[in-house]
Amino acid sequence: MAERVSPAIPVSKLNSYLKAIISAEELLFNIQIFGEVFDVRHHNGNIYFSLKDDEASIKCTSWGGARYGLDKLIVEGEKVILTGSPSFYEKQATISFTVSKVEKKGELGDAYKRFLELKEKLEKLGFFDKEKKKPIPKQISKIGVVTSKDGAVIQDIINIRNRRNPLLEIVVYNSSVQGATAPKEISDGVRYLDALNLDVIIVARGGGSADDLSCFNDEQLAEVVFKATTPIISAVGHETDFTIIDFVADLRAPTPSAAAELVSQNIREQLSGLTKRFAQSVQEKIKEHERQKEDVAYIRKDLIRAMEGFITDKKTEVKLINEKLEKFNPSRLLKLGYSQVLKEGKLAKFESIKVGDSLDVYMSEGIIVTEVKNVKEKKK
Amino acid sequence: MTFNKQIEKLEGIIEKLEAGDLEIDKALKLYEEGAEIINSLNTNIKENEGKIKLLTKTLNGIKEENFNE
Numbered sequence: 001m002a003e004r005v006s007p008a009i010p011v012s013k014l015n016s017y018l019k020a021i022i023s024a025e026e027l028l029f030n031i032q033i034f035g036e037v038f039d040v041r042h043h044n045g046n047i048y049f050s051l052k053d054d055e056a057s058i059k060c061t062s063w064g065g066a067r068y069g070l071d072k073l074i075v076e077g078e079k080v081i082l083t084g085s086p087s088f089y090e091k092q093a094t095i096s097f098t099v100s101k102v103e104k105k106g107e108l109g110d111a112y113k114r115f116l117e118l119k120e121k122l123e124k125l126g127f128f129d130k131e132k133k134k135p136i137p138k139q140i141s142k143i144g145v146v147t148s149k150d151g152a153v154i155q156d157i158i159n160i161r162n163r164r165n166p167l168l169e170i171v172v173y174n175s176s177v178q179g180a181t182a183p184k185e186i187s188d189g190v191r192y193l194d195a196l197n198l199d200v201i202i203v204a205r206g207g208g209s210a211d212d213l214s215c216f217n218d219e220q221l222a223e224v225v226f227k228a229t230t231p232i233i234s235a236v237g238h239e240t241d242f243t244i245i246d247f248v249a250d251l252r253a254p255t256p257s258a259a260a261e262l263v264s265q266n267i268r269e270q271l272s273g274l275t276k277r278f279a280q281s282v283q284e285k286i287k288e289h290e291r292q293k294e295d296v297a298y299i300r301k302d303l304i305r306a307m308e309g310f311i312t313d314k315k316t317e318v319k320l321i322n323e324k325l326e327k328f329n330p331s332r333l334l335k336l337g338y339s340q341v342l343k344e345g346k347l348a349k350f351e352s353i354k355v356g357d358s359l360d361v362y363m364s365e366g367i368i369v370t371e372v373k374n375v376k377e378k379k380k
Numbered sequence: 381m382t383f384n385k386q387i388e389k390l391e392g393i394i395e396k397l398e399a400g401d402l403e404i405d406k407a408l409k410l411y412e413e414g415a416e417i418i419n420s421l422n423t424n425i426k427e428n429e430g431k432i433k434l435l436t437k438t439l440n441g442i443k444e445e446n447f448n449e
Binding site for chain 1: 398402428
């Protein structure tokens with residue numbers, strides 16, 4: 001294990017950090033847990049108790065619970081579903097589940113049974129078939145959202161769109177997202193948006209209790225979603241919540257924010273990434289050009305050096321040839337005292353010389369014109 | 381040209397620049413072209429924000445208005 005060297009912190013600091021983490025965790029906010037009640041104590045109208053299953057337990061508090069009649073449900077051995085959030089107490093680093101609602105397990109069991117029955121029915125009808133799911137297009141420029149215009153959800157979706165792709169057009173169909181009229185309103189919304197030729201439709205709602213989300217477990221809504229020609233993304237509640245529409249939709253997003261990210265291509269990031277890459281490639285090109293220029297300069301120097309060497313060599317060669325030529329220069333020979341004999345302007349050949357011929361004798365100082373009196377051949 | 385088409389074109393230019401076996405005058409031409417595309421994309425993001433419409437069902441049918449963020 002890597003050792004971390006950090007200064008020691010007081011216990012209180014650790015506890016306040018833990019508290020901050022737990023209170024900031026959205027997944028722990030307003031959740032439902034079920035188990036068996038034990039260890040019940042009453043004090044000042046508050047009910048303190050624990051909830052357990054076969055493997056674990058958690059302390060729970062119902063502030064002023066007795067005043068709301070919760071003491072009739074929070075009874076030793078009772079199986080209940082609690083709605084609320086865990087709270088962290090800094091003093092002794094304890095966690096207690098703060099209760100906002102208590103239901104007998106059997107009651108919601110019925111709703112869950114209905115959910116399972118509907119799920120089975122729709123599954124048999126082929127509403128969940130993978131091969132019937134429409135693909136979500138890669139390039140999305142116009143989307144529809146069915147949700148409440150006043151909720152945090154639509155704001156989250158718009159914020160994400162502004163951050164990632166401000167070019168994206170959004171058509172919001174305002175609908176209630178809980179209560180008796182919600183299934184019909186949501187269905188109307190999907191049907192209406194489906195006719196607008198959008199790239200994708202998101203059906204969205206923030207987190208809530210199972211009861212709040214139950215409007216998405218509606219058979220008519222499931223049918224409308226199944227029959228729509230536009231790809232539909234369901235984004236209902238938190239990641240841990242599942243409703244019927246999640247199974248029928250072409251894609252289930254864990255949260256509305258996740259759905260917004262799925263449909264908004266991050267063009268800002270894409271553009272800044274490409275701009276960086278472009279600048280780098282241009283810089284690289286310039287460097288490469290500089291290097292080439294340097295290479296050319298080197299080559300030029302080498303060439304000049306080679307040429308200079310060549311010229312020097314040639315000069316020496318010419319000098320040597322000149323010296324050689326000088327040896328055979330006739331005027332040099334004449335200066336040494338030799339003469340040249342010409343007959344009729346050409347070097348005279350011994351065999352051609354006859355008595356009476358006129359010959360020119362060339363000496364260094366001048367020419368002597370002679371007449372041949374006698375010709376004697378050398379004895380061999 | 382759509383945003384994605386321009387992005388594709390820019391990617392093509394960068395790939396050519398990165399390839400390396402390019403003469404300097406051709407590279408300069410690509411640089412000019414790329415810089416122009418980047419400018420136009422930035423302007424596009426700034427100036428062509430997509431509309432957000434709000435539809436509400438009323439007794440007289442669907443009412444359409446701009447969504448107030």
